[in-house]
Amino acid sequence: MKNMTTQFPGEESNGLAEPSSHSGNDPFDLSRLRLSQDFEATTRTSKLLTTVPVRRPDPQTFFRVHPNDAYQMETAVLEHHEDRETYLVDSSLWPQIRSEIIPKVLYTAITRQDTLFIWPVRLEASDGRLDTWNRSAHLAAREAKKGWVRMTSNRERGAYDVLLPEAHYPDPEWPRMTFEEILRIAFRDHFIRDLDHPVIKRLQGRH
Amino acid sequence: MRLDDFSEVWCVDFEFGVSPGERPRPICLVAYELHSQKRLRLWQDELQRLEGPPYGLDGRCLFVAYYASAELGCHLSLGWPLPAAVLDLYAEFRNLTNGRNLLCGTSLLGALAFYGLPSVEAREKDDMRMLALRGGPWTKSEQAALLEYCETDVQAVVTLLQRMAPTLDLPRALWRGQYMGAAARIEATGIPIDREGLFLLREHWTEIQDDLITTIDADFGVYEAGSFRHHHFERWLCDHKIPWPCLASGKLALDEETFRDMARQYPMLEPLRQLRASLAQLRLSDLSVGKDGRNRCLLSAYRAKTGRNQPSTSQFIFGPAVWLRSLIQPRPGCGLAYVDWSQQEFGIAAYLSGDPAMIEAYESGDPYLAFAVQAGAAPPDATKTSHGTVREHFKACALAVLYGMGAEALAVRIGKPTPYGRELLRLHRRTYPKFWRWSDAAVQFALNTGRIHTVFGWTLHVGPKPNTRSLRNFPMQANGAEMLRVACCLATERGIAVCAPIHDALLIEAPLESLDETVAATQQAMAEASAAVLGGPRLRSEARLVRYPDRYMDERGEAMWNTVMHILHKITEGRSICI
Numbered sequence: 008m009k010n011m012t013t014q015f016p017g018e019e020s021n022g023l024a025e026p027s028s029h030s031g032n033d034p035f036d037l038s039r040l041r042l043s044q045d046f047e048a049t050t051r052t053s054k055l056l057t058t059v060p061v062r063r064p065d066p067q068t069f070f071r072v073h074p075n076d077a078y079q080m081e082t083a084v085l086e087h088h089e090d091r092e093t094y095l096v097d098s099s100l101w102p103q104i105r106s107e108i109i110p111k112v113l114y115t116a117i118t119r120q121d122t123l124f125i126w127p128v129r130l131e132a133s134d135g136r137l138d139t140w141n142r143s144a145h146l147a148a149r150e151a152k153k154g155w156v157r158m159t160s161n162r163e164r165g166a167y168d169v170l171l172p173e174a175h176y177p178d179p180e181w182p183r184m185t186f187e188e189i190l191r192i193a194f195r196d197h198f199i200r201d202l203d204h205p206v207i208k209r210l211q212g213r214h
Numbered sequence: 215m216r217l218d219d220f221s222e223v224w225c226v227d228f229e230f231g232v233s234p235g236e237r238p239r240p241i242c243l244v245a246y247e248l249h250s251q252k253r254l255r256l257w258q259d260e261l262q263r264l265e266g267p268p269y270g271l272d273g274r275c276l277f278v279a280y281y282a283s284a285e286l287g288c289h290l291s292l293g294w295p296l297p298a299a300v301l302d303l304y305a306e307f308r309n310l311t312n313g314r315n316l317l318c319g320t321s322l323l324g325a326l327a328f329y330g331l332p333s334v335e336a337r338e339k340d341d342m343r344m345l346a347l348r349g350g351p352w353t354k355s356e357q358a359a360l361l362e363y364c365e366t367d368v369q370a371v372v373t374l375l376q377r378m379a380p381t382l383d384l385p386r387a388l389w390r391g392q393y394m395g396a397a398a399r400i401e402a403t404g405i406p407i408d409r410e411g412l413f414l415l416r417e418h419w420t421e422i423q424d425d426l427i428t429t430i431d432a433d434f435g436v437y438e439a440g441s442f443r444h445h446h447f448e449r450w451l452c453d454h455k456i457p458w459p460c461l462a463s464g465k466l467a468l469d470e471e472t473f474r475d476m477a478r479q480y481p482m483l484e485p486l487r488q489l490r491a492s493l494a495q496l497r498l499s500d501l502s503v504g505k506d507g508r509n510r511c512l513l514s515a516y517r518a519k520t521g522r523n524q525p526s527t528s529q530f531i532f533g534p535a536v537w538l539r540s541l542i543q544p545r546p547g548c549g550l551a552y553v554d555w556s557q558q559e560f561g562i563a564a565y566l567s568g569d570p571a572m573i574e575a576y577e578s579g580d581p582y583l584a585f586a587v588q589a590g591a592a593p594p595d596a597t598k599t600s601h602g603t604v605r606e607h608f609k610a611c612a613l614a615v616l617y618g619m620g621a622e623a624l625a626v627r628i629g630k631p632t633p634y635g636r637e638l639l640r641l642h643r644r645t646y647p648k649f650w651r652w653s654d655a656a657v658q659f660a661l662n663t664g665r666i667h668t669v670f671g672w673t674l675h676v677g678p679k680p681n682t683r684s685l686r687n688f689p690m691q692a693n694g695a696e697m698l699r700v701a702c703c704l705a706t707e708r709g710i711a712v713c714a715p716i717h718d719a720l721l722i723e724a725p726l727e728s729l730d731e732t733v734a735a736t737q738q739a740m741a742e743a744s745a746a747v748l749g750g751p752r753l754r755s756e757a758r759l760v761r762y763p764d765r766y767m768d769e770r771g772e773a774m775w776n777t778v779m780h781i782l783h784k785i786t787e788g789r790s791i792c793i
Contacts, residue, residue, distance in 0.1 A: 037700065037746040040386050041669050044566045044689060046659035047652060119644065174590015177571075180647070 056182055059193035061093045061113075061125045064147075066159040069172055070118045071179050072126070072151035078115040078186045083108040084127055085199060087206050093127060094206060095194040103202060107210055114148050115189060117179045119155065125193045143167040215384040217375075220276040220299070223248035224269045225375060227279065227367040228288040229346045229360050234529070235504030235511075237402055240288040241346055242357070244364040245269055246372055255361050258350075266294050273298040280304050280322045280371050282391060283515060286398035296398070300391030303374050306382060308516045309390070313665075313675035322370055329377045334366050386671040390516070396702040396712070397515045397523070404508030405531055405713040405721065406550070407501075408543040408765060415541075415778070416498045418785050423493060425781040430489045433482075442490065444468070456480055459626065479629035488774045492535045500528035501538075507545075513715070519684070520691040521672040522698075523715060532716050537771030537778065542721075542760075549729040549761040553736045554719030555744065556754040557581050558697070559616045559690040565748040566689060567652035571645055579754075582609035589641040611638035616690050618683030653686055660685045668692045669747050693747050694718060700743035705736055726761055733757045 085094040110130040129141040143166035157170040230238040245254040277297035279285040281304040318324035326333040342363040431437040436446040477483040502511040517524035527533030564572035575584035586592040586608040614624040625635030660666035713721040724732035744753035
């Protein structure tokens with residue numbers, strides 16, 4: 008700050024004395040006094056992702072699908088209807104439980120509330136057939152790679168409608184994880200690696 | 215930087231008399247130099263004979279006092295320059311204990327008690343204060359007693375300094391001390407008041423109140439025999455289908471904050487709110503106006519937890535009902551300007567958090583409309599006219615976030631059900647994620663470390679029951695206070711007559727011929743102050759000019775002022791003030 012140079016209207020004297028020159032450092036150089044307001048630097052935390060649901064997008068929630076193909080995988084899953092659970096099945100078992108598994112693409116998706124989830128969508132059968140529900144779901148996934156969408160059932164058409172937001176929403180912040188890391192969390196307790204898995208035993212009437 | 219770096223360290227205390235609205239009248243001075251142990255005792259006649267202070271003022275000499283603006287005010291009264299380096303142990307004690315419960319308060323005696331240091335009896339201190347305030351002439355023994363008492367205060371400052379010195383953050387302490395010089399100048403300048411108008415209001419206030427009730431209550435019918443009747447008000451609310459917040463007891467909440475919120479939603483209530491506020495709070499006799507027609511009172515620097523000034527709400531013209539501010543009138547040949555930062559808190563939040571969308575919104579010139587556009591609630595070509603209501607809602611949300619307000623309170627503010635408030639807050643979180651990470655981190659930092667600080671070190675200590683809303687609010691409010699202090703220092707040191715600092719504004723005065731130039735210089739000082747606090751970026755400011763014979767007018771109080779003046783005109787049959 009500078010010394011006062013202008014006389015104050017209506018006041019006899021209110022000047023500052025000459026600033027010190029003894030130290031060569033201006034004690035009132037505010038830029039030298041400034042303390043950081045980066046509170047994040049000392050409190051920085053990262054959210055530990057402990058759960059990744061495996062499900063269809065909620066019809067009332069806008070979502071995005073990871074645009075990088077490295078974050079999707081064609082595989083086979085087992086859907087246990089009684090428990091409403093989806094299991095990832097080790098490929099070595101596929102020939103032995105072919106009738107129980109369904110070929111699906113696992114898409115990595117995220118909601119506007121930053122909830123990461125795995126979205127399985129059925130793949131074409133070996134004869135190339137695919138119902139209109141799943142065909143429209145793949146189209147929705149393709150749109151969701153480009154922007155936010157919402158997906159609702161249209162029973163009359165037998166397919167999903169894809170809704171786009173009127174507003175421009177900013178892109179999501181994807182967690183800094185590999186697809187493999189995400190899958191490990193999503194299927195931590197839902198991975199079938201041998202035929203002695205309780206779900207297989209139950210389906211085969213072995214207990 | 216240490217105390218030993220100064221060639222002289224002067225602990226100084228004045229005894230002085232002061233009447234309401236007047237500048238201090240020095241009675242005696244005692245000063246003690248720490249290194250040489252030199253002691254000075256000067257009575258008022260000796261002080262007046264001096265051309266300047268009997269101690270050095272340059273940056274090699276440190277001036278130490280407890281609540282230095284009083285001592286510096288005496289300097290100004292004596293026509294002495296101000297010291298270049300000021301250490302105010304009051305500001306440092308406040309900073310050290312801000313947020314903590316103090317058994318003995320923040321007076322000099324309280325600070326001594328805090329450290330377990332000996333002090334004079336409080337009763338003896340009061341007796342001496344009364345003797346000083348009584349005014350002269352004083353007998354020889356009274357003079358000796360006052361000088362002796364003044365010396366005990368200096369000794370107390372010396373003892374306190376020695377105790378506090380090892381923990382002082384001296385470079386920032388000197389910055390805080392420098393502001394006490396600006397505060398002294400501002401207190402000395404004061405706010406020009408229409409004395410005749412104030413005299414008439416004081417003289418006829420009882421009659422005016424009766425007439426005000428009759429005039430304003432004609433639209434409400436809620437007063438009976440001069441008293442506000444709850445059941446009449448309930449009926450009026452039912453007739454006008456206005457839902458009103460209730461207390462747990464089921465009775466209407468009639469506190470000032472509720473009335474203010476409701477009047478925002480239902481502007482028809484504003485006259486009634488102002489009437490209630492005026493009748494309940496207004497004590498015109500408390501307004502401190504000196505013989506020269508200037509409103510002067512202690513700014514109470516560093517009194518608020520955020521470090522803001524906290525002048526008496528009854529003595530300071532900006533304290534009581536807003537319509538009373540129309541008593542502010544420049545002197546003949548002069549003008550006033552109320553210069554405030556545009557959306558100061560939004561700007562502070564944007565730049566300190568570094569949120570790019572928030573910065574973009576601030577730099578758009580209308581951050582509230584920009585927020586609505588960014589959140590997708592308004593098209594990119596929206597204007598204040600085309601999307602006025604949307605803008606108002608997003609403005610309320612943006613401000614609510616900065617004040618730590620929840621969804622329910624925000625919904626009340628915008629007159630909508632709670633889900634609307636919740637949705638707006640959700641949109642804010644989505645639109646400004648970096649700001650929220652920073653704000654959350656600020657709260658976490660405070661909880662982790664037990665304190666949170668501003669860019670220049672003003673600190674709030676976290677107590678056993680932390681209020682996270684206050685902690686979240688602190689960076690905006692307290693850095694806003696720092697910004698105002700820098701602006702006050704820059705403006706006063708450049709010779710600008712600052713009449714008052716008001717939250718995020720400066721009221722300045724200048725001769726009419728140089729008013730525009732002075733406003734530009736003030737805005738320049740405020741821009742520099744914002745750059746100092748924000749580390750580069752500058753906040754915009756706006757100025758409202760008042761040229762004599764016009765008077766200052768706050769639009770929120772204009773209708774009430776006109777009503778009061780109309781009544782006064784009737785009472786005095788034309789003798790009232792020219793409006």
